[in-house]
Amino acid sequence: MLTIGKLGIAAGVKVPTIRYYEQIGLLPTPERSAGNQRLYDAKAQHRLAFIRHARDLGFPLEAIRDLLSLSDTPEQSCAVADVIATEQLSAVKARIARLTALQAELERMITQCAQGTIADCRVIEVLSDHELCGEGHGARTATRCAP
């Protein structure tokens, strides 16, 4: 049985966050010790680890709630979970693509910045350019994003 602090360390989640998850019903109300402190078993630890990893994946808490409800009621079809995971996978892929483009932009910024002063540093210009519009937002008509 783990106290909340140990659980937090074990799962990589801050203590107030655990209590928050309990409050919003993502974690069940745990056992309490004689002194009213929360006590968690391995099952709770798995559940929290699941939440933490799903958050890392970019799942919003509502999607996590769905996933957990699937696990809590195993009669339901896996297809539902599959749909959620598939959706999330494409979101993750899109995020990777965007971040990769932005990484290139940052690297270029840094290179261009070199050692000058702002006067000859193009950090701001580079970032206000719409060179990434292809993947990003819908500004192609009004700005110089077109090829």
Next chain:
Amino acid sequence: MLTIGKLGIAAGVKVPTIRYYEQIGLLPTPERSAGNQRLYDAKAQHRLAFIRHARDLGFPLEAIRDLLSLSDTPEQSCAVADVIATEQLSAVKARIARLTALQAELERMITQCAQGTIADCRVIEVLSDHELCGEGHGARTATRCAP
């Protein structure tokens, strides 16, 4: 001169967000038309594009404020902007690495899930495993993250 809606379309930013940026001082208070509507020039559009792209890069608004202040006072050293960008670059790289690992995990989840019911679907188990701990949180001592 653009109205706020046109500006929003041009920069890929929602109208209330533009007003919010003005409210928190990221955008200067713009000119107004006879009928009290905001009017933006190309400079404002660049500034907003800069903000939008920096947000895409994952810069928090405070960092963006710093960057903008650098651009507003060009005497200062570019090195400061460089430091911010460099910091952000490593954050971006870390995020890409994490997301790539998580993408693999999601793909495996989906493959494993196939067409079964939750009973033989390991979505939850896979996500509660600590297989990604190497890059992630600090649970190596308390969980089975060790090699």
Next chain:
DNA sequence: CCTAATGTCTCTAGTACCTATAGCTTCAAG
């Protein structure tokens, strides 16, 4: 056994970054 330090408790409030609503005014197209 006692004390000091650390951990945990509840509760409230604050943060970041928006997003939505209500109720009004202004503008542009037919």
Next chain:
DNA sequence: CTTGAAGCTATAGGTACTAGAGACATTAGG
């Protein structure tokens, strides 16, 4: 000239935490 979209202000709500205050619990050292 009218009507419907777009703009205005102001306030409230949303997500996902995070921090602080003040009280009780637990644990390690002397």
